[in-house]
Amino acid sequence: MKSILLKLLFFFFIASQIQAQELLPFVENYNKSDYQGDNQIWNVAQGKDDAMYFANNHYLLRYDGVIWEKYTLPNKTIIRSIMIEGDKIYSGSYKEFGYWYRKDGKMHYVSITKNLRLFDEKDNEEIWKIFKFNGSIYFQSFNDVFIYDGKHIEKIKFPFLISYCFVVDNDLYVASVEKGLFKMNGSEISNPKGWNVLKKTVVHAIEKFQNKTYIFTQKKGIFIVEKGGLKPWNNPLNETLKAATINVAKFIKGNKLVIGTGNRGLFIYDFPTNTYKNIDRNNVLMNNSILSIGFDKENDLWLGLDNGIAHVEVNSPISFFYDNSGLLGSVYSVATTNKGYLIASNHGVFEFDSGKFHMMPNTQGQAWNITKINDKYIIGHNDGTFCYDNGALVKTNNVSGGWNLSKSIISNTYFQSTYSGVLVYDDISKLTQTKKIEDLSKPIKYVAQNKNNEIWAADNYRGLYRVLYDDNFKTKKVENITQQSKINNDFGVKIFEFRNEILFLINNSWYTYNSITNKLEENELFNLNFKDITDVVAIDDDHFMVLQNGILYHIQALGNKFVWNIIQEKYYKGKLINDNLRIFKTNNHYLLNLDDGFISLQLKYENKQNSDVKVEAFNDDNLVSDESTIKYNTELRVNVISGIYGASKPNLFYKLNNNKDFIQISDGLIVLNNLSSGSHSMIIYKHNGASYEKVSEFEFNVAKPWYFSIWMVILYILVIGAILFFYYKWNKLRYIQKLKLQAEELKHQREILEMELKAENELNVQEYEKHILELELQTKSSEVAGKSLSIAKQSEMIENIQGILDSEKDFNKLKSEIRKAIKINEVNKHEWVIFETNLNQIHNEFIINLSKKFPNLTPKDIKLCVYLKMNLSSKEIAPMMNISFRGVELHRYRLRKKLNLSQEENLSKFLLSL
Template sequence: MKARITVLILLYFFSFQLYSQELLPFVENYSKSNYQGDNQIWNLAQGNDNAMYFANNYYLLRYDGVKWEKYTLPNKTIIRSIMVDGDKIYSGSYKEFGYWYRKNGKMFYVSISDKTKVFDENDNEEIWKIFKFKGKIYFQSFNGIFLYDGKIIKKNKFDFLVSYCFPVGNELFVATVEKGIFKMNNSTFEKVKGWDILENNVIHAIEKFQNKTYIFTKKNGVYVDDKGVLSPWKNPLNDILKMANINVAKFIKNNKLIIGTASKGVYVFDLNTNSYKNINRNNVLMNNSILSVGLDKENDLWLGLDNGIAHIEVNSPISIFYDNSGVLGSVYSVATIDKGYLMASNHGIFKLEDNQFTIVPNTEGQAWNISKINNKYLIGHNEGTFVYDSGLFYKLSAVHGGWNVAKSNINNSYLQATYSGVIIYNDIEDLNQKKSIKGLVKPIKYVAQNRKNEIWAADNNRGLYRILYNDAYGTTAIENVTQRSKISNDFGVKIFEFRNEILFLINKSWYTYNSISNQLEENELFNTNFKNVSNIVSIDENYFLILQEGLLYHIYANGNKFVRTVIQEKYYKGKIINDNLKVFKNKDKYLLNLDDGFISLQLKYTNKRESNVKMEAFVNDNLVNNKATIPYNSELRVDVISGAFGAARPNLFYKINGTKEYIPVNEGLIVLNNLNSGSNEITVYLHDGLNYDKISNFQFFVAKPWYFSIWMILLYFVVVGGILYLYYKWNKMRYLQKLELRDEELKHQKKILEIELKTENELNLQEYEKHILELELQSKSSEVAGKSLSIAKQGEMIENIQSILDSDVDFNKLKSEIKKVIKINAVNKHEWETFETNLNQIHNEFIINLSKKYPHLTSKDIKLCIYLKMNLSSKEIAPLINISFRGVELHRYRLRKKLNLVQEENLSKFLLTI
């Protein structure tokens, strides 16, 4: 509570201050960081090339609206004065004067005084003023004057200390410091009669206006000579000027008087209304000391400051209200009232009447919108809705947040979008008669109506709603149309009424509602003409404003064609309040809110057609002429110079090599990189809002890359020829080497052939011997097999006889005989040893592999393995190893265990794999 009271006290304190705040012409400030020069601007003028020239201490500055240039005198002295005559820019300095001319995109200096040797060694002259009078150029110092007729210089010394000379019509006045004002006639000086009161005054300007002569003194204000009678200027401003120290004064177009002071900025006095505006550091200027004044061809004002330059559009249809105090805050809506303006800001509701700026009591806080209904003003506020009627304020409603108000297209009612839904005002004479739409308790930002009992409402966050209600204002249906139309990105929906049709801007696309399909459908007309629009504001039936890609356009709807006028970005750059752009129409002007005030523009202001646009192209700061050739892979900078600095600056676009797209010329500069070699053309067009008119073009050629130049191509031929020659020599050398190598190779081949034949014979012999061995091995194998079968049969016979004998006990004699026979037929020891030796030779590799794989096998096991590999049965094997059949079976069983064989595996097949 205490904090709120403190805020109120502060706001009341500010409200009672006499700010003298008012709408001012638009001002552009240029500091040293812009032109990279010195502080003081002693003199300025516009050249015939439309560029502005400035005497800036050690520099001559040139500004063509696109770029700044600076130049110094050969002797590096301070430039005090400049004057334009034809294509020459005359300048004056310490013991030096001459002229500048422009060639190939640069300024060059020619000294006049140095050639004629007009200054003596003892002279201490500094040229403070240059002017043209009766066909001659005058260079004036405080001690003398130099007349130049284009060939010779005539020097005149003053007998008194002079402030300045002033050509007025056919008269040349010389203002002295102590003795008053004289007229100069050839080389003689005659004191002006009746002006004795001006003695001991420093005169800084003498101007003639409407048959009256105005004399501007430094400290004693302004005097007026009316039909030979000199008297102080009878205007309240004169007393202010006496305290401000006049530095310069000038009458300009539209009956305006410009007075630059040393301490209080510049005064723009309107003789039509007998009123003035003071532009100073408290509002827009960088400092209050005005050293020089000049006009451009648009009759706009240029000021040379003690530190910087100011461009003031005094004849522009655009005015700005600034508030540098911070009391106002960001303006969300503005409207005109009888004696001034009403503003809704984030700090409250403010009035600007008779140049006095005050806050409306009890309206502190966020104010959103001001809508004029008949002679009343409906003001949406965070705390509710206020009404301003005939100078009185009162609170109408406590419903928080009145964002926007829209007039119904079916009757005289008004709809208000608030934090908690929609309010309808049916009786504009009695605003207390209002209805709230039930069932929709949402923060509604935009609202519209073009059918009975139907309201469209856009949520502040997301969603578009169609509200249906009966005659008793009972809600019958609330439909989320974007959700039903399956539009997923429905954040920040905007509603725009155009010729009784309601359009919806959703995610930068335009939609209308189809009542038959109950769906949103894209609007072809607006989607074709207004792509990438982020905001739109209606002005009246045929006019509206759009914000597209950061630029504001004033649109005039002529049938189904739209005439565009771009509002130059400099008037609002960085000051637009996103999603809260509002326009208030006042006769032929409209007001646009900004984050530190508002701007006033003429409604029907359009771009003027200009045909004198010229183009200057530079590569590495060197001028490139039309149809010239530039190096490959170089940056081309093209300055598109219109000669207009103010509101009349044309809306320019360009094309490169006839492409379809029109590209805006931003700040008069076109920069091109990575250009293809060959012919190129830049064409500049003036856009009048409907058509693009060709006004200038520039042709140039991009050279081939250095590696495709004639000399490089010749070098390529030389290099390729050298490579081919070396390749030929190398091939020839290789051919000779190949011949030598072939001879050597034939000799070696002959030797190799002999060796191969010898080796082949030896191999054949070895093969023969091997074959013999194989035959012997086969023979032994057959012998072993036969022996094996024989031994097996003998063993079987012996076993049978032995069994008979063992069973027949009675025939002892026969038994004895049979035993003898058996012994006779038994295999002798030598024959058995031979059998075993052949067996081992035949299966030697098998025995080696088996022994490596299973080193724990005994010789008996190995012998059994050999017999099994020979596919002999247990019955056949028994006599070979001299054991019984069951013994062989038992031996086989033990062998399987040693070989780790499972029951399903066949022992003979397993041995065949080894």
């Protein structure tokens, strides 16, 4: 009973010392969509070329940090095991083993067992493990071991089913499933004394550490080899491991033990501190079943999971606090306490102790900042300010939004920036006694002081203020310095205290205050060393952090020189809270807040970026060597391989053809398209934030396009020559044809000229005849006019005779007078015929048109129309038609009807218009 009690007390003591640490190493998970392979990863190893190789069921996977490659065996069987030996990657599969080698950017397989009858037909032999022992390569199945010395293969068959073989120092152990663990001496085997506890259990690993041999069983936990037998590992973790099912175990640098389990993920046990970390699906691992463990040259872990791959940076200077529960929310500030951590988040203030979160009472809501002063923690909150002291939380004031609490450089006074201005703590031990800076009632984000009765305050939105006050903190003057300095873009001003000097980061430029000009002036030292900085956080007099182009750098100041240490973006990409980065310094670490937790960075962290960079370029999936030529208008994929997967992975940039701009290399891959023909030069640089250092160079040529090749140029010359020849022939033919055409044209012109002359002569004749006709027409017109006169005279004669008849009564005398008048005015009948003929010739066209338009007109009507067109009066027309004046008027009336003229229309004008 006493012995049992002592054991319980001892167990309690050990349990009180061991704890599950909350800070975990960074883990990168790779699933099937990343490597495009199968589920299980049976084996992991790093090659001499720094690439990681994986046995992934039907595939051999290769990952160089840039691209994933996968290969299958010629017989398409499952690959269960791999081992690296020099430039060869040995692999074992179903009734097959051989090795892979890399050439021209691809893996090639050579079978060792081809055409050899090594395997029994009845056995389903698979090579589950490959190891080196006494200069030979051992390929182990569940039934046999094949020993390959480079030329010959020796087969050893065991009388029992083998689980695994293990090499410890110069000894080879063989573990059976039922009969325990055996030691081999040549071809003989023996069961060590006192090891019967291993019977009917599966041994998954045997490792030696600090001169002790540890045996890892699947379900019975861990045993240590001692004289005379085995002793269970006396550690509370051993009981946990029994239930977790051990699959694989390794000792690693730094006195640590890593154990992969079947259902509890990975355990990392630290011997010096007697603590462990459990990485599983509850925090960052995507699968709880660990099938294999491998290492890289940084001594970080590569886990082969039941469903994917995980890279665990166990030796990284960076650790993480993850909150997958979502209870915390976004972390705005964190501080260490003697119990654990005090965390300010957008959900409230939390205390973390013994692996559990606890929200402090009455703190629900946005908490902004935690500042440790002596043993107290001052917490700025949306609802006011709280003080945390040894587990107790007290609210000290109700002023909303304590963003930052800063100490004066010249005194023990503290200034707190809030939503409504600046609070002053003249005695920080009396937190309830505060004063407020008057005339500055606006949201202030940052406050600093390096001169008595003067503070600097940066508005949360825009503007920088210089506030002068008296000894009782009564405001004397408030100046908007950015306005006075004519700085237009003064949004988000940041105040940075460096070695008792206050600097201002405004729109990516650094300023200091000139008290003589009362204006801001650019700071030469910081503008020279820290360009394009978007955020800065002070740590102490010689250390601070900056955010440049989305990447964090830890800066150490050595005099006027600055040492830059990059913190890789993968650790916090998409997790930084803009303009609210805060750093808490502990004895050994910096704590940086993130969206889903925080980062712990070692104080002595120094990122010596790897400079050994290899370039592999591929064109149409073919490896392109340096200074070789690729096809025109094809894609060139350049893999920039550093061989580093952890914290010291370099930050790489490149320049193409001496371009002015440095282009960042994303994930080690450069894709080039639309390259011009000719030579090209690519220079690779690593960047530490301050300077660029050349680490590699790659030159290549782009061939001329096919249409500028030599044969095409010759073809072009021939085609151009043929075109010129045919052009010459065609021009010559055209010239001959032109001469013929000119001759024809001259002949034709001569004919035309002759025809024109003939036509001109005929025209002259016609003109002459026309002139003659016009003369005849004029003559006839004269005759018509004369005849008209004659007719008029006859009319006059008739009137005279009528007068004689009326006046003379003497018949003889009357007779004599009448004869006399008739004789005088006698009209020749032939003259009337000539008159009418001439009249018709003169007005022939008028008569034709009139007859066509009015076919019902009689010749007498037409004759009247002609007289009317000649503008003769009715009195003049009557004798010419041998009718009376009244007869003419009656005839005109009838004619108007035939012509369909209204009463208002003039008959003569109508006839003239025809």
